[in-house]
Amino acid sequence: MKDYHYTGAVENRFSPYAFNGGTVLAVAGEDFAIVASDTRLSEGYSIHSRDSPKCYKLTDTTVIGCSGFHGDCLTLTKIIDARLKMYKHSNNKTMTSGAIAAMLSTILYSRRFFPYYVYNIIGGLDEEGKGAVYSFDPVGSYQRDTYKAGGSASAMLQPLLDNQIGFKNMEGVQHVPLTREKAVQLVKDVFISAAERDVYTGDALRICIITKEGTKEETIPLRKD
Amino acid sequence: SNDVNKVIEINPYLLGTMSGSAADCQYWERLLAKECRLYRLRNNHRISVAAASKLLCNMMLGYKGMGLSVGSMVCGWDKEGPGLYYVDENGTRLSGRMFSTGCGNGYAYGVVDSGYREDMTVEEAYELGCRGIAHATHRDAYSGGVVNMYHMQEDGWIKVCKEDVSQLIHRYKEGMF
Numbered sequence: 001m002k003d004y005h006y007t008g009a010v011e012n013r014f015s016p017y018a019f020n021g022g023t024v025l026a027v028a029g030e031d032f033a034i035v036a037s038d039t040r041l042s043e044g045y046s047i048h049s050r051d052s053p054k055c056y057k058l059t060d061t062t063v064i065g066c067s068g069f070h071g072d073c074l075t076l077t078k079i080i081d082a083r084l085k086m087y088k089h090s091n092n093k094t095m096t097s098g099a100i101a102a103m104l105s106t107i108l109y110s111r112r113f114f115p116y117y118v119y120n121i122i123g124g125l126d127e128e129g130k131g132a133v134y135s136f137d138p139v140g141s142y143q144r145d146t147y148k149a150g151g152s153a154s155a156m157l158q159p160l161l162d163n164q165i166g167f168k169n170m171e172g173v174q175h176v177p178l179t180r181e182k183a184v185q186l187v188k189d190v191f192i193s194a195a196e197r198d199v200y201t202g203d204a205l206r207i208c209i210i211t212k213e214g215t216k217e218e219t220i221p222l223r224k225d
Numbered sequence: 226s227n228d229v230n231k232v233i234e235i236n237p238y239l240l241g242t243m244s245g246s247a248a249d250c251q252y253w254e255r256l257l258a259k260e261c262r263l264y265r266l267r268n269n270h271r272i273s274v275a276a277a278s279k280l281l282c283n284m285m286l287g288y289k290g291m292g293l294s295v296g297s298m299v300c301g302w303d304k305e306g307p308g309l310y311y312v313d314e315n316g317t318r319l320s321g322r323m324f325s326t327g328c329g330n331g332y333a334y335g336v337v338d339s340g341y342r343e344d345m346t347v348e349e350a351y352e353l354g355c356r357g358i359a360h361a362t363h364r365d366a367y368s369g370g371v372v373n374m375y376h377m378q379e380d381g382w383i384k385v386c387k388e389d390v391s392q393l394i395h396r397y398k399e400g401m402f
Binding site: 105106108109112113137139140141142143 | 229230246247248249250251252255291292
């Protein structure tokens with residue numbers, strides 16, 4: 001007798017979320033901050049776009065990187081832009097990085113029971129001109145860091161950053177402060193490594209370098225496979 | 226993340242701890258900070274630890290059953306002296322001399338319960354607190370990183386130290402097997 005497959009009842013529920021991949025990274029230096037992201041937008045086994053960066057410029061001194069579900073990334077950045085304008089109109093000044101971070105925490109928590117599926121990292125300069133990085137979870141918990149990786153290849157990037165910037169798990173090494181040139185090279189190197197092993201990361205790397213002079217953007221190619 | 230600070234500085238004379246969901250604890254304790262500030266402005270004296278912890282407790286009860294995860298200790302100093310309350314997402318609110326929360330709390334209770342004395346000095350208490358956390362992180366898979374230590378005094382809290390757990394365990398190794 002032929003064996004028939006019996007799987008039982010199966011429910012195909014509609015999911016309001018999709019996973020569009022992408023990795024973001026931010027590093028804070030003494031007088032600079034770097035926010036970098038890959039530019040691949042995927043869904044399942046397909047690539048929607050090879051030129052969809054995940055860094056969004058908020059102010060002259062603040063850039064946010066958002067990865068996860070692209071629909072929520074777009075809406076969230078629109079909401080943040082609107083709130084920045086409202087603050088500017090009410091208070092006659094631009095929001096500082098710390099203020100944007102605190103505000104984003106409450107925006108994310110307002111959707112505590114139907115979260116924005118977005119992993120955010122804010123990079124910018126604080127009020128003293130020092131580099132600042134704020135990393136978030138999808139429901140709004142956040143803290144200030146020196147460096148943070150988020151998104152699909154974060155588990156590959158974070159340990160390398162812990163070792164090279166945080167000097168973790170090494171003995172007898174001199175803790176040299178991070179220069180801007182070294183930081184940019186490190187960011188390029190870690191993304192090249194991530195593109196090798198993570199299918200959702202690749203195509204190109206967009207780096208935003210924030211200094212008191214303003215924000216500079218650099219795009220370098222990554223593996224396209 | 227390795228060096229998350231699980232002590233939330235509500236204001237210079239009130240501290241809250243974070244276990245469960247980081248976002249829930251951060252949000253509700255920040256809201257508590259707002260309410261404590263409003264209380265001070267309206268009543269012209271600082272809020273008591275009992276009242277502050279009850280505010281947090283009632284916030285939890287408003288969302289009971291909806292899946293919040295908050296295991297927090299509210300610590301401060303008011304007219305009655307030092308105060309410590311444990312508050313969680315079910316609305317439990319307990320006053321006590323010592324608590325431990327989170328998934329490693331059993332390990333910490335073991336260490337702190339055996340070392341606690343009513344007549345401890347401040348230095349002995351610092352050491353006991355560090356040991357409790359260090360041993361809990363050693364055995365609990367979900368705990369680790371650093372020990373953030375605060376001391377609540379009559380005129381506010383001070384941050385005592387931020388020590389890496391792996392360094393601490395090395396120091397305590399003498400007493401271990």
